[in-house]
Amino acid sequence: xxxxxxxxxxSCATAHSTAAPADRLQVPLLTEVLYDGRFxxxxxxxxxxxxxDVFRYRDGLSPAERSELAYERLRVVNEEIDLSRxx
Numbered sequence: 001x002x003x004x005x006x007x008x009x010x011s012c013a014t015a016h017s018t019a020a021p022a023d024r025l026q027v028p029l030l031t032e033v034l035y036d037g038r039f040x041x042x043x044x045x046x047x048x049x050x051x052x053d054v055f056r057y058r059d060g061l062s063p064a065e066r067s068e069l070a071y072e073r074l075r076v077v078n079e080e081i082d083l084s085r086x087x
Contacts, residue, residue, distance in 0.1 A: 049080050 055085050
């Protein structure tokens, strides 16, 4: 299946209820094309990682604190990559 058949030629598909019915129908199709039927295996573990407190927005951080947080987040992602290789 080519990309145009998968995503259509209209506007970007979204999961929002305000999307046109055709767009809402394209989301599952696009998900299938992108993940080849392995959405739960490939995507869900990362959604759980990025729901952690370390990834929540923090207002009022200094540039140094933002840098420190960025490196902390990077360490978390790197640890998960190492763990996922063990799967």
